[in-house]
Amino acid sequence: MDPPNRTQRQRCWEARDAYYKCLDSLKVNTPGEEGGKCAEEVAAFSKACAASWVEHFNRKRVFDIKQAAALRGG
Template sequence: MGWWPFGNSQSSAEPSPPTREERQKCWESRDAYFACLDGVGVVKPGTEGKACSNENRVYEKTCAQSWITYFNERRKLAFQQKDMLAQAAAQNAAAKR
């Protein structure tokens, strides 16, 4: 017990990193949830109402909240990027005419 914050076994325990199996379950539940969102035409996770509630429940149960935030933000950004690239391609095609 001293001022040194590292190596103290009495300090609050940090959560252990997820195992390979836990990561795999998280990714599978994310993929199932996002597939459901795609099926109902929703881009932003959490705005689908009750349409994908079962998939969302499993997703939130198997993934860490920080991972959920990251995956959801990446999904929104990927759709925005896809839209911007489509607009740029359309502008390029129009400019070549």
């Protein structure tokens, strides 16, 4: 399998950003805990990105949020 080209990566990032915007609007930090409220966005994210990328981005989101909270002192 060939690595994604620039256009495919851009589509993936845009789908990820749309999903995370939906999570942010619901004040949900951990992907998958939105109770199906972002179903359209998560479907687009899963379709546009390789499964390993989805897993990576989701873990990174949780880590980044926890790290930012720790740096703020709370």
